[in-house]
Amino acid sequence: MDSGALQIWGMRLLFVLLTMLILFFHLLPLNPAPSQWAGPDVLVAMVFAWAVRRPEYVPILLVAGVMLLADMMLQRPPGLWSVLVVCAAEWLKSRERRQRETTFFLEWLTFAGTLIVITILYRTVMVVLILAPGTLVLSLVQVLMTIAIYPAAVGVSFFLFGVRKSAPGDMDRLGRTL
Amino acid sequence: MAKNGTNSEDYTTPLRRLLLAVVILCLLGLFFIWRIDSPRVERFRAAVIDTVIPSFDWAMAPVTATVNIVRDFRSYQRIYEQNQELRRELRQMTAWKEAALQLEQENAKLRDLNNVRLDPRLTYITGVVLADSGSPFRQSVLINVGSRDGIVDGWATMDGTGLVGRISGVGPNTSRVIMLTDATSRIPATIQPSGQRALIVGDNTSAPTIDFLENPDQVRPGDRIVTSGDGDVFPPGLLIGQVAQDPGGRLRTRLAADYERLEFLRVLRDHGARRVSSPSALILPETPPGITDAATAEPQQ
Numbered sequence: 001m002d003s004g005a006l007q008i009w010g011m012r013l014l015f016v017l018l019t020m021l022i023l024f025f026h027l028l029p030l031n032p033a034p035s036q037w038a039g040p041d042v043l044v045a046m047v048f049a050w051a052v053r054r055p056e057y058v059p060i061l062l063v064a065g066v067m068l069l070a071d072m073m074l075q076r077p078p079g080l081w082s083v084l085v086v087c088a089a090e091w092l093k094s095r096e097r098r099q100r101e102t103t104f105f106l107e108w109l110t111f112a113g114t115l116i117v118i119t120i121l122y123r124t125v126m127v128v129l130i131l132a133p134g135t136l137v138l139s140l141v142q143v144l145m146t147i148a149i150y151p152a153a154v155g156v157s158f159f160l161f162g163v164r165k166s167a168p169g170d171m172d173r174l175g176r177t178l
Numbered sequence: 179m180a181k182n183g184t185n186s187e188d189y190t191t192p193l194r195r196l197l198l199a200v201v202i203l204c205l206l207g208l209f210f211i212w213r214i215d216s217p218r219v220e221r222f223r224a225a226v227i228d229t230v231i232p233s234f235d236w237a238m239a240p241v242t243a244t245v246n247i248v249r250d251f252r253s254y255q256r257i258y259e260q261n262q263e264l265r266r267e268l269r270q271m272t273a274w275k276e277a278a279l280q281l282e283q284e285n286a287k288l289r290d291l292n293n294v295r296l297d298p299r300l301t302y303i304t305g306v307v308l309a310d311s312g313s314p315f316r317q318s319v320l321i322n323v324g325s326r327d328g329i330v331d332g333w334a335t336m337d338g339t340g341l342v343g344r345i346s347g348v349g350p351n352t353s354r355v356i357m358l359t360d361a362t363s364r365i366p367a368t369i370q371p372s373g374q375r376a377l378i379v380g381d382n383t384s385a386p387t388i389d390f391l392e393n394p395d396q397v398r399p400g401d402r403i404v405t406s407g408d409g410d411v412f413p414p415g416l417l418i419g420q421v422a423q424d425p426g427g428r429l430r431t432r433l434a435a436d437y438e439r440l441e442f443l444r445v446l447r448d449h450g451a452r453r454v455s456s457p458s459a460l461i462l463p464e465t466p467p468g469i470t471d472a473a474t475a476e477p478q479q
Contacts, residue, residue: 024234026312028242029319033384033437034359038314060194064201068208072226075316078219079209083202090198129213132361134315135382142314 011057014161015050019043019066023073038138040145043070045153047089048111053154053163055093063089080125084118104154112147119143220347228349231309231320238309302336302444303327308352317360317382318343321443324351334405334412334446340434341365341405341418342443355443358386358418358433366408367418372396375406378418378431385422385430399423403431413448 022042047067050058067082092114119139126133133139157163212219253260305321323329325348333345335355343363347354356363363380369388376391391397401421407414419433 023312024237027231027234027309027320028238028245029307029310029440030242030245031438032307032310032317032319032357032440034317034382035314060198060201064205068205069226069230072223073230074312075318076313077209078212078223079205079207083205083209086198086201086205131213134361138314138382 008056011054011161011163012059012062015046015058015062016066018046019070022046023070026074038142038145040149041142042146042149042153043067044085044115045111045146045150046157047085048092048114049150049154049157050163051089051092052096052107052111053157053165055096057163058089060086060090077126077131081122084122088114088118104151108147108150111150115143115146224347224349224352224354227320227347227354228324228352232322232351235308235322302446303329304442304444305353306442307440315361315382317357317363317380318346319355319357319440319443320352321355321445322352323445324349324353326350328447329353329445332411333448334416335443336416336446337435337440337443339417339436341412341416342435342437342440344412345445353445357437358431359384359437365418366406366411367403368406368414369397369421370402370404372401375408376403378403384437385424385432388421388429388431391429394429397421397429413446416446 026039043066047058047063051063064082064086067085068078070076071078071080071082092110095110123133123136123139208219303323305323305327307319308322309320311318321335329345329348331345331348335342335345341358343355343357343360344365345353346356358365358378358380359382360380361382363378363386365378367376367378367388368374369376369391372393374392374396377389378386379389380386388397388403399421403418403421405412405414405416405418417434419431419435422430422432424430
């Protein structure tokens with residue numbers, strides 16, 4: 001295997017490790033009493049940040065597997081949130097070429113819009129199938145917190161793990177332009 | 179996937195779309211199977227958690243302990259006030275202890291006269307809290323005892339003083355406790371001393387509401403709430419908490435168990451508990467009350 005493929009598989013492994021780390025912190029039994037506010041969904045912010053920058057690091061099957069594991073671990077209905085995140089991530093990937101020249105602010109807006117749309121869909125499906133989707137305030141707080149930490153997720157991915165958009169001159173391992 | 183889609187043209191290939199469609203169908207299929215046959219998929223979920231969480235355990239315990247030490251350290255700042263407060267409470271408690279001892283002796287004498295035998299089946303297994311639900315929308319904890327230790331779905335769990343929740347989801351090494359504060363929790367209860375029956379309905383806040391109360395006038399804040407044993411959900415007489423009233427005038431439960439610090443939980447063995455084996459058993463009793471009423475009412479007419 002050449003260095004390019006090795007790097008891609010390395011980043012995929014890193015993605016899985018980061019997911020486990022995020023789930024680990026979600027599950028710490030620090031305060032089992034119910035709280036009035038909800039923390040951000042860091043996992044979704046990371047998936048979207050990576051999907052916009054380097055689609056090859058987060059292929060469909062990896063996103064689906066990771067999100068399904070999160071659904072299982074975090075007591076969500078299995079499959080519903082994963083399917084929404086997979087669709088949204090694929091949609092963001094398909095826009096990746098166009099987004100390459102846009103500003104970060106525009107990307108942030110796109111992220112916020114996508115997240116709001118999939119959250120509304122999630123809650124609608126839950127209500128239609130007579131599942132308790134939780135209070136609206138809690139969902140709203142979670143969405144706002146996730147939007148707020150998106151720049152941090154992007155920053156950490158960029159500076160710590162080197163997940164950046166491919167520059168115009170970049171070549172892939174076969175020498176084609178990206 | 180197989181070709182390491184490094185070329186962005188790959189994202190529009192039919193193969194890629196096919197893969198996306200298959201993934202979406204699989205996930206949606208799983209979701210609908212879960213919706214239709216929940217117990218089976220929940221058992222699968224329990225098995226997944228049972229394999230993943232114990233591998234986290236070595237790191238989870240020290241991190242939780244460290245964070246708790248830091249929190250305790252912050253509370254040292256108010257140590258003098260706390261000390262004074264505790265002294266005052268201790269004086270009150272000594273008086274209560276005297277009263278309790280006298281009552282205990284009296285109780286023992288009366289029991290002896292009546293030949294009462296306390297229920298010997300209510301023994302317990304103690305487990306350590308491994309993880310919480312990980313989501314602000316669900317209130318549950320995972321404990322480190324499971325089917326290997328004889329835990330069965332539906333058993334009651336308590337901390338030292340009060341009821342915490344109900345076992346729901348058992349793996350070989352772990353089991354999940356749905357707490358009274360969860361939005362899906364409904365526990366039949368009796369309010370002492372008036373003897374009113376009610377349901378303790380969790381609503382994702384720290385004080386579950388009291389619902390289906392026959393006569394709210396007979397219930398006052400401060401009354402004790404214990405389980406009633408209706409519907410074979412729990413053994414009767416377990417302490418839940420006290421009645422409290424929120425600013426909106428709604429009756430709520432101040433839980434006796436200390437939800438801020440759940441570390442060890444007791445699972446009460448209860449061999450009379452109703453087992454949940456099929457999806458409909460979650461909703462319906464074994465013989466719906468309407469059917470027997472109609473059957474007995476018709477011959478009389």
